[in-house]
Amino acid sequence: MNVKGMPRTDHWSHQVLAVCLVTLMGCTGTHEDNVQATSAMSGSAIADTVCSLCHGLTGESVSAVIPKLAGQQKAYLTSQLTDFKLHARSDAIDSRYMGGLTHLSETQVAELADYFSRQKAMKAETETPDARGELIFSQGLPETGITACSACHGKDGAGKGNIPRVAGQHADYMYRQILLLQQSAPRPHGAPIKTDDHALFWADAESVARYMATLGSRP
Known part of the structure; x- marks a missing residue:
């Protein structure tokens, strides 16, 4: 794990x-x-x-x-x-x-x-974007092999096809999913993901989850 x-x-x-x-x-x-x-x-x-x-x-x-x-x-x-x-x-x-x-x-x-x-895209949170989360989302952490989230989910977090929309998703939910995606058993067919791409320390996982929640249209 x-x-x-x-x-x-x-x-x-x-x-x-x-x-x-x-x-x-x-x-x-x-x-x-x-x-x-x-x-x-x-x-x-x-x-x-x-x-x-x-x-x-x-x-x-x-x-x-x-x-x-x-x-x-x-x-x-x-x-x-x-x-x-x-x-x-x-x-x-x-x-x-x-x-x-x-x-x-x-x-x-x-x-x-x-x-x-077909429903109107999920609304973004109104909190100030997390700077650390924005860095990880847009650039990744090359020194530790973490790919930018935007490489798959798109710069706006809208996703495409079997890659899910993350823009505006609840931060708490996304935090938990990032940790689950570090395993293989709970989400074996969820998306064409790489386990290593989600191998974040919990604090970084929380930061990027909070940043993604602020993407998209405001309420």
Whole structure:
């Protein structure tokens, strides 16, 4: 495992617990219940009645630990929804509350990806950009072999195809994803990534996550 330094131990774990409890009430139930309730629904109807409980109707989630989906790349959403459907993401938090996607059809996955990708792009945070994070995002850390984030995600963080949009994404969520991407098991099919590209010390991971959150259009 390539995690460098110790991750933060503040209120994040308590947020996750609260989020999981809320999500479990809205997104789970028996497999039979889920299939019966959504088998005939269109992707947009599922987004309205199920996904919106956590991600918001337009994909602008309120919780800092639940990803925004608004304006996310369609190909990336399709691949991630498929991974959830096939249980290919082994991270405990992901698998705990996204198991309800198992029964989705390929058509519903495509419609969900299309729905959220067509929403107005996720709004940027209004905080002052993190200078250290900006350096890492735009230039990388050549001395330690860290490639600039912009090399894949684009200078504006919009992503392309199977490379996700990171502009405006919640900083807390992105921080955790950077640490997960330093491993191979939890996100094996998430994107054409290199583990070494994300091998940041936790402080640098936090800095670049906070910088990416300030990219994009303001509220």
